[in-house]
Amino acid sequence: MDWLKLRLFRWLELGTEGYAVHTRRRLIVINVLITFVSALSIFYAIFFAIYDINTFKLPIIFMIVMGALFLRTPMLHNQGRYYGDLYNLSVWLIYGGILVHIFGSDSGIHYFFLGGAAGAILIFNLSRNGVSVFSFFSQMMIFFYAEVYRIPPRDAYALPQNFEYTMFVLNILFLLLFHYCLISYAVYLSKTAETSLTKECEYSDRLLENMMPRLISNTLKSDPCKTIAKRHNDATIIFAKIAGFEQVYETKSPKESVELLTRIFSEFDHLAQEHGLEKIKTDGSIFMAAAGFPEPTKKHAENVALVALEMRKVIAKYAQQADVDITLQCGIHSGPVVAGVIGTQKPFYDVWGDTVNLAARLETNAKPNHIQISDSTKQLLTGDFQFQKRGRIALKGKGKVEIWYILDRIS
Secondary structure: OHHHHHHHHHHHOOOOOOOOOHHHHHHHHHHHHHHHHHHHHHHHHHHHHHOOOOOOOHHHHHHHHHHHOOOOOOHHHHHOOHHHHHHHHHHHHHHHHHHHHHHHHHHHHHHHHHHHHHHHHHHHOOOOOOHHHHHHHHHHHHHHHHHHOOOOOHHHHHHOOOHHHHHHHHHHHHHHHHHHHHHHHHHHHHHHHHHHHHHHHHHHHHHHHHHHOOHHHHHHHHHOOOEEEEEEEEEEEEEEEEEEEHHHHHHHOOHHHHHHHHHHHHHHHHHHOOOEEEEEEEOOOOOEEEEEOOOOOOOOOHHHHHHHHHHHHHHHHHHHHHOOOEEEEEEEEOOOOEEEEEOOOOOOEEOOOHHHHHHHHHHHOOOOOEEEEEEHHHHHHHOOOEEEEEEEEEEOEEEEEEEEEEEEEEE
């Protein structure tokens, strides 16, 4: 049975390769429908052959030939998006029209045109193209004509009343099956669209939360047009640079360099999340993060200091593993900042203020493998850390600033 299912699926997907998802889905449905109509034609050919093969020889041959012509539709899909549709519609209008002419309105065959019109709405979407509009109105016209004028059967193919009634019931049952397939397809499309939309929303939410704090992303989701900007008086900013990474690009392949940087920054991300820091951005080999906002904490300076010490260990580990000469070059400063979301097409969360500028200057001025902090940050740290005074150092645009090193944490 598995090989039969595999062959059936391959048949239903015939001619759909290379198309966009929505077009491919429509072509698969067309293949399903022509397979259904072709099988129905063969069924009726056998039905009439059993009933009276001599009298209904021509209709039987006609049904078999038209059933075979329907099966040619998938071969035309590759000629263009609507080649198979036009061919299938032409064959169906000729086939159905002749059958109604042969067996009359009482056979119920014209009701399939009603199902075909409904299928045109669902499969093509009337607003999409002229093929769908023509398909809908041509089938509705044939249906109403056969229903209003009650076309009689040809004398040579007139059926006994009980047999005609049986044929009518069968046609209605097959039509109901056809509509069931259409409705099932509509429900499937609805569920698929809903699932895709849910996944897209979840992905967008995760992406937004990776770009900015959850508190900010939730605000942005509830009111996308809202200007988000706030002053935070108690914050600590850290700039951590992987010093010497420029040489890594020269000694390693691009793939190896990017993989190494990704592994280091991934550990930095984990450390920031573990200690309550908010990653702001990365710029080349520089990692910027902050603490104390958007959710305030009195231990913002301590948390940043702990992360900096762990960052130094991370870089030392990867320097040994990858056999590269890289070290941590770090600057930390505490003070007031302004944080907010910039942009609408590609929004990002950023931080401004003199505190940010001084932290960046401290990182630039820091010696390799040193964690350099301002005096304001040192005043916020408890006696759990070992410090070394560097002294008053002139920083560009800041004058002379009292600077300290964090050596380690006191156990």
